[in-house]
Amino acid sequence: MKEAKFIWKDGKLIPWAEATTHVLSHTLHYGNAAFEGTRAYMTQKGLAIFRLKDHTKRLLDSCKITAIKCPYSQEELEKAQIELLKANQDIFKGNVYIRPLVYLGYGVMGIDHRKAPVNVAIAAWEWGAYLGEEGLLEGIKVKTSSFVRSSVKSTMGKAKISANYLNSQMAKYEALECGFEEALLLDDNGFVAEGSGECFFIVRNGKLITPPSDNALESITQATVIELANDLGLEVERRRITRDEVYICDEAFFTGTAAEITPIKSLDFRQIGDGKRGEVTKRLQENFFEIVLGKNSKYSHYLTYIS
Structure with missing residues (x-):
C-alpha cells in the first residue's frame, strides 16, 4: 500500500501513522461498520472524485440499515473527502482510492452496540487496477x-x-x-x-x-x-x-x-x-x-x- 500523509479522523486531519484505534473497539469484535469505496481519477484538470454524492449517500444508507448513528451529515462527509485529497494531493501522482469508514469505537463490549461511540475515518491512497x-x-x-x-x-x-x-x-x-x-x-x-x-x-x-x-x-x-x-x-x-x-x-x-x-x-x-x-x-x-x-x-x- 502506498501511504499518504494524512487521514481524516473524527473531524481532523492527522498523520497517517497516528490513525489508530483501541483493540477493544466494538467493530473489531462484532463487525458492525459501514464503509465505502470511491475513486478519484487524475484528469487533465487534476484529481476528480467520481460520483462523490452517490457514494456518500450509500455510506449513510448503510449506517441507517445497521443502526449506526453517523455524527456527520452528507455535506460534511463530502467536504471531508475533498479536504483529505487536497491535503495529500502533492504526493498523489495517479488515480486514488478513497475509503470512508463509520465504525463503533472503544467504550462498551457485548452484542448491544447502542452505547458504543461512533468514529469516522477517511483514508485515501494511490491504487491502480484492482484486478491488474x-x-x-x-x-x-x-x-x-x-x-x-x-x-x-x-x-x-x-x-x-x-x-x-x-x-x-x-x-x-x-x-x-x-x-x-x-x-x-x-x-x-x-x-x-x-x-x-x-x-x-x-x-x-x-x-x-x-x-x-x-x-x-x-x-x-x-x-x-x-x-x-x-x-x-x-x-x-x-x-x-x-x-x-x-x-x-x-x-x-x-x-x-x-x-x-x-x-x-x-x-x-x-x-x-x-x-x-x-x-x-x-x-x-x-x-x-x-x-x-x-x-x-x-x-x-x-x-x-x-x-
Whole structure:
C-alpha cells in the first residue's frame, strides 16, 4: 500500500501513522461498520472524485440499515473527502482510492452496540487496477465459489458493511488458492449474485444482461454502465442468470469501483467467447474511462474536481 500523509479522523486531519484505534473497539469484535469505496481519477484538470454524492449517500444508507448513528451529515462527509485529497494531493501522482469508514469505537463490549461511540475515518491512497492492468486488457479467470452469497433472510445485502465481507473474503481466498483470479458467487437459489467485490454482466446475442440487486449490493458502477449502455444504443436486460448460461455467453465482465470494468475470459475452465476482452466490453470500457477521466462532457456532473 502506498501511504499518504494524512487521514481524516473524527473531524481532523492527522498523520497517517497516528490513525489508530483501541483493540477493544466494538467493530473489531462484532463487525458492525459501514464503509465505502470511491475513486478519484487524475484528469487533465487534476484529481476528480467520481460520483462523490452517490457514494456518500450509500455510506449513510448503510449506517441507517445497521443502526449506526453517523455524527456527520452528507455535506460534511463530502467536504471531508475533498479536504483529505487536497491535503495529500502533492504526493498523489495517479488515480486514488478513497475509503470512508463509520465504525463503533472503544467504550462498551457485548452484542448491544447502542452505547458504543461512533468514529469516522477517511483514508485515501494511490491504487491502480484492482484486478491488474493485464486483467483490464486481457481478462481474468474466474471460479464459481462453493460459498453462497449471504442470503437476504440472514443478512442485509443493501448495506456495505464490514461483516458482509467475510463471505466475500472466503470466496476470494478459495478462488486464489485454486489458481483463479476472482470468484463468482451464486445466491441461495442457485442464480448468479455477484463477484467477491463486483457486480456482474454478460453479453449474449448483442444484449447486455445483469442480475437484479436482490442478493447483491446496489452498485453505483453498475448503474453507470447501464446508463452508458443505453446511451450507446445497447439493449439492457436485468434478469436472473444461471451459471451454465455464463458458460455459453459471448462476453462477461465484472464492474465495481475497484474493478472498474474487468473482462472475464473463463469461468470454471470454460472459455467465455473468444477467451479475451469482447467488443462490447471493450466499447463500454473505453467509454467508461472517458467519463471518469473527464473526457465526456455529458457525464461531467458525476465528477467533483479537487483543485
